[in-house]
Amino acid sequence: MTDLASIEPMLKVETLGLRFRNPLILAAGILGLTAPILKRVIESGAGGVVTKSIGLKPRKGHPNPTVVDLGFGLLNSMGLPNPGLEEFMKELETLRGLEAPIILSIYAFSEDELVEIGRIVSDFNVVSAVELNVSCPHVDGISEIAKNPVLVESYVQTLKRHLDKPVIVKLSPNVSDIVRIAEAAVDGGADALTAINTVRAMSIDIEVGRPVLAGIFGGLSGPAIRPIAVRCVYEITESLNVPVFGCGGIETAHDVIEFLMAGATAVQLGSVIARGGLRVFKRILKGLRDFLEERGYSSIDEVRGLAHRR
Amino acid sequence: MTDLASIEPMLKVETLGLRFRNPLILAAGILGLTAPILKRVIESGAGGVVTKSIGLKPRKGHPNPTVVDLGFGLLNSMGLPNPGLEEFMKELETLRGLEAPIILSIYAFSEDELVEIGRIVSDFNVVSAVELNVSCPHVDGISEIAKNPVLVESYVQTLKRHLDKPVIVKLSPNVSDIVRIAEAAVDGGADALTAINTVRAMSIDIEVGRPVLAGIFGGLSGPAIRPIAVRCVYEITESLNVPVFGCGGIETAHDVIEFLMAGATAVQLGSVIARGGLRVFKRILKGLRDFLEERGYSSIDEVRGLAHRR
């Protein structure tokens, strides 16, 4: 199974005018803070990578503790630490000629910031697409955006107007009606959606009577949120005809198939890397190949959306 | 530990003008469809019980499969099966003189229905309080109510106007801002809140390419949602001064303390009964007593809200 190339025909995904050799994409904020580790993730088998969410200015993020393992999921309140766009583009410069598209995740506190980001990134050809994070549940000024369809449409419109690359909008599950927000994103010009970001949550250390995170609230990820994420992907693809990257609690090839059947175009992996390391990519790829072969499917395109049949 | 009476002074909860001998209340829709099993739950140690959600007319609920175990939680789409209010009141008639308050859970598709329910239940003294379920995530016509603050306020107001009993409003986590909905409920006259009902979710059986539930979407309960529920209880009690029943994923005395520290007045137990049986009440009560004694607390009142300290 060192031979990724041989399984590419079964697993490749073409979307947004890009070619992913397989549907496993590194999720935003997972490792993607430096170029050498992104390169290593790609060498480990990822079909694509999303970087850490980057803003115009450097940001230290929330104080520690920022990540807690709850067993069935992680709770994090990283708070979008990042070195700022300019510094980060220098970092990415070294990443040319790799076998997987690089998607830059960005966030902005205002549409003015988006205009500037769009202009700067348009000419930066290391990056194939941009994922707009409007959904981080533990950063004031960001978490609110994803809840407001008017704001989402306007943000996406502004970014699209100033950015000459495909835009993926990353949605939040912490909303009354995710389809409504998805529609707003598409109306604003989103080329694709990612569902979902983490679920707003918290945990208390009862020995000391305090929240376990310094930031009090955090985002829940991992297996616990998978059924929520699958529901979101299904609801969106039931209503809208737009590529959706499924994300949330994926740990196995089984889980990937579940998201594909729910209608996802490809998937993103996050928390699983804490438990499974970078080996997860090859392990899951092998599992996908075995699943397809055993059931007589010739490619993942044949399972996509299957659960929508009536 | 057969002696529940001896630990009552540490564990009793007085709220809504009612006296619960301990903070462990059976959650709505768990077993509470017949009188003899409710009686058995109380004999097993529950400090109070909430019945199955009852409507004006009998309702068969969704077709099977309606309950699926995902390991870290349950997914259900019961669809509010119940024999209708009149039939159910006959059922409850036999439940007098028990050691724990009986809370009637109700739902209504319109305010007219609420008026009628309020009138009927006002004189029914088997029931100490009413929990209004506006939050079932898999029944059209109900799941929408909890998302709309105007509707919630109006529903609660109508019920309060026609019902001479304390009203608890059961909130949904499937909203953009649970505090806003909690406020609306309190503005409408709610005497207390329950947080949370299940989280809208789904799962797909990849062997057959279909949703695992006949109803496609269901509600996620159990450990997976505990950090979401704790967050909701904390957010509400941070903003509002109203008794909150914490509910979601509680399995151990540890979890109960976590909810109390988050600000809950008492808690409700649901899914844990699938794995732990009716023994869970006594097991948790023993755990609570041990926790309090080991840490030198004289009652649960001393831990309540502790995590809100700055």
Next chain:
Amino acid sequence: MSTNINFRRIVKLVRVVEENPRVKTFWFKDALCSKAKPGQFIMVWIIGVDEIPLSLSTIGDLCSVTVAKVGDATEAMHRLKPDDLIGVRGPYGNGFKIVKGRVAVVAGGVGLATLLPLVDKLKDYGCWIEVFLGFRSKHDVFQLARVERAVRPNGAVMIATDDGSIGFKGLVSELFETHLKRSKPSYDVVYTCGPPAMIRRVYELCEAWNLKIQASLEAYMKCGIGICGSCCIGPYRVCKDGPVFSAPQLRKMPELGLYKRGPDGVKIPV
């Protein structure tokens, strides 16, 4: 493979046997079912149709359920062919407690399905087994050879049919009563499964004759794991506390054989 019995497994039907025009047996392989106890049941997902409780009628390397056609779900199941898929979860419930000695087995109709693995096991334990089988007519008899194989030479099989087309003419409870009166046998236990009215009658006979009873009951089920409350009879959940109940428990079920509950919890006279 997971050992959580609640996780649903999709299994392929390896064989479908028509027992009689109303009853079919469906064979499949499932590791967890292979370890079930007699009297346990599984929740069977008839894909796209329904999920219903069915007793395991064979427990072994291959397992089976034996199903009477009585409504939508069972009719759909009867249309399934070898290689078709079903979903199973479980095994659930307490199952029968094996009592070594002299035992009676009283089965009504497809209730026999539930008792078959018990009879197999009782034979292994060397019990003296007297089996009373009730059917509508001789056309409804099924798995008789298997029962006779299990019982011989240490026991007896007696049959009652409503129309008298074979054996005793009348209800199996009447056959059982007649036998009790005539032979005054001292059974160590009476196992029974069948329609609720029959079970109630057998239970009453056991009370009168001072015999221990283990009765497998039925009730409408949704969750199968003891939380939804739809299967309650008296203070018991049939899915979790049962489906097999003893006399002290049956005494707390005044409704037994009088009414059952529908999916909505409404009482339906039986």
Next chain:
Amino acid sequence: MSTNINFRRIVKLVRVVEENPRVKTFWFKDALCSKAKPGQFIMVWIIGVDEIPLSLSTIGDLCSVTVAKVGDATEAMHRLKPDDLIGVRGPYGNGFKIVKGRVAVVAGGVGLATLLPLVDKLKDYGCWIEVFLGFRSKHDVFQLARVERAVRPNGAVMIATDDGSIGFKGLVSELFETHLKRSKPSYDVVYTCGPPAMIRRVYELCEAWNLKIQASLEAYMKCGIGICGSCCIGPYRVCKDGPVFSAPQLRKMPELGLYKRGPDGVKIPV
């Protein structure tokens, strides 16, 4: 008790020892830390203040961390008294690989803390151990007796201080270089921990003298479990792939000893 090392345990400090005005050792009991390997670290929650990585400086029934006061979190930690609580998770990281034979241990400042359990263990394995310790001045020396006990009679301890107040005057890397030049020793491995510039120099010396190296590195950490990316040096995560690295890995870290990264990932010259 759970065996998930990621679950945070609240432990009581049983003893706090002042090693020197800048360094204290904190003792506590924790089952999972008792099973750690030398060179592993834990994430310590200084409640209400910060969570920081600290190497285990003793691994046994009682464990310890030895902490230099360098900023807010470590200052707050220095204010803690016996019976105060801290949170711990881990142990994390790969730890040192034990090489039996003739080994050098090169420690700079509080980097010695990381190497102490290693020295204890090397002694158990009967290694010949030459320890090179670097401090600012004689007032900064700590745990010297423990090191000497572990080394004697099969090895030697050499000290360097910046001000020459004890031992060799100069950097410990200079002392090590001098020793290499003079004695041309053939170590089976060189273990090192200390400030990045020192590690870089020791690494260069090992490359030049063709010696195997195991260097324990530091980087800013948040998650400690290999997903947040804040501790990356070259293609490696210090928390998960490290903190102990060998020469082939160090060769892929051009930034080593030149710059480190802050919490925001911005490069800071060292």
